[in-house]
Amino acid sequence: MEVIRSNFKDNLNKVYEAIEESDFLAIDGEFSGISDGPSVSALTNGFDTPEERYQKLKKHSMDFLLFQFGLCTFKYDDAEEKYIMKSFNFYIFPKPFNRNSPDVKFVCQSSSIDFLANQGFDFNKVFRNGIPYLNQEEERQLREQYDEKRSQANGAGSLSYLSPSSAKCPVTIPDDQKKFIEKVVEQIEDLLKNEESESLELEPCTGSVSEITYLLKNVFILKERYIVISKVDEEERKRREQQKQAKEQEELNDAVGFSRVVHAIANSGKLVIGHNMLLDVMHTIHQFYCPLPDDLSEFKEVTSCYSFSKLIPFIINNTSLAELEKRLKEVPFSPPKVESAEGFPSYDTASEQLHEAGYDAYITGLCFISMANFLGSFLSPRKNHVSARSKLVEPFFNNENQVCLTVWRNLPMVTSIQIPQNVGIDMVG
Structure with missing residues (x-):
């Protein structure tokens, strides 16, 4: 299923449901680049x-941007x-939420x-309709911006002259507008x-005057340069305040965007x-949580709180x-x-769609199932299906080595494993 900004909210519950009911997940990413120096294979x-590997990749x-997940x-x-x-298949792009949002370089x-272009990658879906995100x-x-704005609105007096763009200080009213403001105050009283x-419908006014009257407790409607102030009872005021807060929460969720999927994976x-x-x-x-720690030991501490882990059940010569x-x-x-x-949608492995992130994740899942099931052939009696939660798979977590396939609990750890001596698996050439 292709997921872009325009259908993200409609499909988010399907994503949550799929994660929750799953036995295991497979992921893959496509990037705007791999290394600003040599290729990764030459770099490491x-x-x-x-x-050393961690420092090279971090530097x-x-x-670069992970823009397809x-x-x-x-x-x-x-x-x-x-x-x-x-x-x-998610298309991701850090579209600024508002003028105060991070403008990512x-x-x-x-x-x-x-x-990627030669593979048929559609960059328009990234740059025009990519799903936004925020890190923690x-x-x-x-x-905090929403809470402060709400606190100002709730704490302002009925004739307060606090600006919505100023968190601390009252607005300085220009001399040429003081008479107009005094008249407005009288009309409101x-x-x-x-x-x-x-x-009360006010006369046409400038943007600065609109800003000054913005935090009046009485509800008003701004239409172009006209302000209409209406009296409401306490019940109606609370109802409108609830609607406003619901809208703000929806806006906040929209801004967090794809990070909500990552959080769901982590929490699952x-x-x-x-x-x-x-x-x-x-x-x-780096993109969806926090800047990477300075060294590997700190990175392990950060990731271990989310319990990352990796897996290499078998060693095969060509691991592409x-x-x-x-x-x-x-x-x-x-x-x-x-x-x-x-x-x-279904994937046909006969017509390879490699380097589409969704397809690569699918192939990765197939490989894991084949490897896990192969472990069952060493049991007596033989077991054809080995679950991702099986005790047979657990020995392959949390050891340090190079990786072919990795297993991640919640969020990853920089480790993989060697085959334990007590599991009779030969090297496969």
């Missing part, structure tokens, strides 16, 4: 310590002995853009005293599978995603039974 190598990769959820149907898959790498600090600041009058406690996933993990934290998927269809592995849920 097998001799790097985890700290050379975080100015693929999510596939997998739920096992015991009766049918197959997985039911729901796929989502990012860079593009020509080779990455050219590569940006969300906190926006919430007369309105409050006159029980028969319900509203489900396993999240990725392919060579360190960049995806780092970008996810396409080759990995092909190899895991062959003996001694077997292709898993997976069908798309009703109302969700």
Whole structure:
């Protein structure tokens, strides 16, 4: 399912439901670039310590933008002995919410853009209709702005001259407008005293005067340069205040945007599978949570509070995603039974759609299922289906090594695993 800004809210509950009911999730990201120096394969190598790899990627990769996020959820149907898959392909772009919103700077790498363009990537969907987002600090600041604005409105006197754009100080009224303001004050006082009058239409006024009268407790309607002030009873005032707060909350949710999906993944406690996933993990934290910590030990502390973990069940010579998927269809592995849920698009692996994030997430999920099921062949009696929650899978969490596939609980940890000695798995060439 393709998800862009215009249909994000309509599909958000479907995303939540798919995450909640799933046995495990698979994700993948597409970026505006990979490294501002050499390619990642040239930048990092097998001799790097985890700290060196982390520092290289942090220094050379975080100015790029994760602008397509693929999510596939997998739920096992015991009766049918197959997985039911729901796929989502999110287009993401940090569109400013208002003039006070962060105006994000990012860079593009020509080779990455050219590569994605050749794969048929639709950049218009990113830049024109990408889903916005805020990280935790940006969300906190926006919430504080709403709370402060509401506090000012509720605490202002009926004839207060506080500006909505000024958090602390009263507005200085220009000399040439003082008579007009005094007249407005008199008119409002007369309105409050006159029980028969319900509203007051002011003369056309400048923007500054509109700002001065903005925080009057009495409700008014601004139409172009005309202000209509209407008396309301306490019940009506509360109702309108509730409507206003509901609208503000909706605006806030819209601004948080795609981060709400990441929060749902993090809070679900489900396993999240990725392919060579360190960049995806780092970008996810950097864009949707907080700036990356200075060193790996701090990064582990940050991520461990969300319980990230990784997995390499098997070692295969060629670990590119396409080759990995092909190899895991062959003996001694077997292709898993997976069908798309009703109302969700299906993928055809015969016509590869690699480097669409949703498709790559789907293939990653297939690979994990094949690997996990292969563990069942060592049991007596043999077990054809091994759940993502199985004790057989747990030994492959939380060890340090290079990764082929990764498993992520809530949010990731920078670790993977070697095969335990007590699991009789041969190296697969």
